[in-house]
Amino acid sequence: MSFRDLCNYIVIDSDVAPGPNPWPIIGNLDIIGRFENPFQGFGTLAEQYGDIYSLTLGHTRCLIVNNLDLIREVLNKNGKFFGGRPNFLRYDKLFGGDRNNSLALCNWSQLQQKRRNLARRHCSPKESTSYFTKMSTVGCIEIDHLMERLKNEIVPGQPIDVKPIINAACANMFYQYMCSMRFDYDDVEFKQFVRFFDEIFWEINQGHPLDFLPWLLPFYTGHLNRISYWSKTIRKFILDRVVNERELNVDPDEPDTDFTDVLLKSLVENKNMSRNTIIFMLEDFLGGHSAVGNLVMLALAYIAQNPNIGTKIQYEVDIISNNGERSINLSDMSEMPYTMATIFEVLRYSSSPIVPHVATEDTAISGFGVTTGTIVFINNYILNKGPQYWSNPDQFYPDRFLEEKSTVKNMKEDNRSSENEPTKFQLRKNLSHFLPFSIGKRTCIGQNLVRAFGFILLANILMRYNIKSHDLSTIKIKPASLALPADCFSLLLSPRI
Ligand code: HEM
Missing domain, CATH: 3.30.43.20 (Uridine Diphospho-n-acetylenolpyruvylglucosamine Reductase; domain 2)
Structure with missing residues (x-):
């Protein structure tokens, strides 16, 4: 033996x-x-x-x-x-009949290792790299479009169905970052792309009897056909509006312009990547915008339920932006620990399953x-x-992610006595049990994009608007899920004076 x-x-x-x-x-x-x-x-x-x-x-x-x-x-x-x-059958339906086309739902393989390596630099940008700066820049460009849109859509005192608008802004941040392009919020096909990805994000976050009882298939053909339709429509949009044109202009001798460029060049350079593989990859990463959009919506919902949290974020925003003189960008992140703590608390509280x-x-x-x-x-x-x-785990309480900055460090940094200084806070470091993006070889590749775009959106929306609900009972949030239904609650956004 x-x-x-x-x-x-x-x-x-x-x-x-x-x-x-x-x-x-x-x-x-x-x-x-x-x-x-x-x-x-x-x-x-x-x-x-x-x-x-x-x-x-x-x-x-x-x-x-x-x-x-x-x-x-x-x-x-x-x-x-x-x-x-x-x-699961549903996973196959979402990815052209084979879940191995998907980065998150495939089995581990050499191809998966290669895909992860190819994506890492672009989709997990580290601070102080040019990719990080690009995230900040495209995030702020889109914030200007978003603010213009909200100004035109908001009727004073009336609740607004803000989710499609936030999701569209997120989608454009992803498109600008990965494909160097954006779409008009009124573009019908783009709106459909955003909507269908949101439907898919909800779908993928639900358990389904069919997953474990596949003989129920005849009763769910309508549902599966709907899933296929969403994913086919999304694929067609990406091919028609992005890939087909970009493919004609790939120049392996020029420096990479964006993630799409890297993917298309990998075909030319024959890195054993098929065209199918890279299209699914691009689709997967662009789809990540729905996760960020839902995260921001949840943050706004918790702020509507706990107005003091919005006030604390606005306190940070106002200091950093000099009362709204400029947008918040990624270089402000380290000075705005409460805003980041709120994002972490949304991740903890909603507890998206691994x-x-x-x-x-x-x-x-x-x-x-x-x-x-x-x-x-x-x-x-x-x-x-x-x-x-966690203490009081059922309370939504961002402060749990904060700790006092050490006084000695404050004195050194500020070169002055700390006695009359207000206490400074930073994000807690040792939270080894907090694993919203998982750990190990299949850990989330998009976590830096989540933190970056989530932060930019939340901070800048709060800079301009107070968030309330006309009727708190309409805010229905399912436990253990980051996903909200595509049609969810409206919110009251009132401009700050
Ligand atoms: C709030 C948002 C997000 C959360 C909480 C989240 C969390 C997770 C978790 C828990 C996993 C599974 C890890 C495992 O199986 O051990 C995962 C996988 C993954 N995530 Fe995310 N994610 C988010 C957003 C994103 C975004 C925006 C992208 C891309 C742009 C992304 C790309 C991926 C990919 C590609 C995988 C699969 C990795 C693999 O299986 O090898 N995620 N994510």
């Missing part, structure tokens, strides 16, 4: 994680169905079965991990065994055997809302 066989033998023979007995056909779906949200349910079940337990959903074996050490073991230490993604991982070979977690194909759910809801990690 080889060492490898021996290991497999040990793994297969090792204990199976505890869990409820499954019913035929549905498995344990009845248990999950009892909870308003599966991730809240996962936490409740952990009280009964422990921090690691198994469930059978339909016929699929699943493992749920519920504490930081176990989550690190799956994502970091043993990440190479958990690089797969679930084989895309499930799948075991690609037989292995073990914490001594429990895991067989190939097992779906592993990372319960980051518990990391974000567990009382063991």
Whole structure:
């Protein structure tokens, strides 16, 4: 017996994680169905079965991990065994019939490594690089367009359906950054592109019975056809309005102009990338704008519910912008910790689920055997809302992300006595249990874009407007989801004097 066989033998023979007995056909779906949200349910079940337990959903074996050490073991230490993604029909429909076309929903492969490498520099720009400056510049250019639009659309005292406008502004920030172009807010095809991506973002954030009971397919053909239609329309828009023309003008001898240029050159330079692959990549990254738009909408909703948070952001904005004399840009970020803390609090509070991982070979977690194909759910809801990690976790409270700047440092920086100075704050550094973008080899590639464009949008909107709701009961937010329905609540934006 080889060492490898021996290991497999040990793994297969090792204990199976505890869990409820499954019913035929549905498995344990009845248990999950009892909870308003599966991730809240996962936490409740952990009280009964422990921090690691198994469930059978339909016929699929699943493992749920519920504490930081176990989550690190799956994502970091043993990440190479958990690089797969679930084989859901809906995922195929979203990506031209094959989920492996998608960056987030594909199984791990050499191609995925290559795609991540190609995207990293552009889509995860580091501070002090020219890409970072570009983010700041395009963000501020779009803010001017957004403010003009809001000024024309807002009727004093009337609520406004602001989500499509914010999403369109985000989409243009992404288009300018990645394709060096923007679209008019009234462009019908562009509006459709923005709307369909928002529908997809909602869709992808929902669990669906079909995922675990594929024999239900005949009852959901209408739904799947709708998904296909959204994604085909988006692809056509990107081809017609961006790729087809840009393809004619690629010059491998000129420096890269933007992400589209890099992608198109990779075809010419024959880096084993197919045209299909790069079009799906561009689509995936442009689609990231919906995540940012929904994040900003949630921030505005929480501000409408807690007006003092808006006031505190405005306090920072007013100091930095000298009472609105100029827009807020990315170089202001380090001086506006409360605004950033609000963005982090939205990420914590909304607790977007981590895309499930799948075991690609037989292995073990914490001594429990895991067989190939097992779906592993990372319960980051518990990391974000567990009382063991946060005090008053159900309160929306950005200050929890702040700590006092050390006095000695203040004195050195300011070269004056700190006695009469107001306390200065900075973002807390040691928050190892806060993993909104996950960790390990499949960590989010778009997190810098989220922070940058989210910050620019939130700060500049608050600079010009007070945010309220005409009726707070209309603000309905689903727990454990960053996504809001495409048609959600309106808000009252009143110009600041
Ligand atoms: C608030 C917004 C966002 C949040 C909370 C978020 C969070 C996440 C999480 C939790 C994952 C899964 C990591 C894992 O499986 O371990 C992920 C993957 C990913 N994200 Fe994000 N993300 C956001 C926005 C974006 C944006 C704007 C982009 C691109 C422009 C992006 C690109 C990606 C990609 C490409 C992956 C897949 C990486 C892989 O599987 O190899 N994300 N994101």
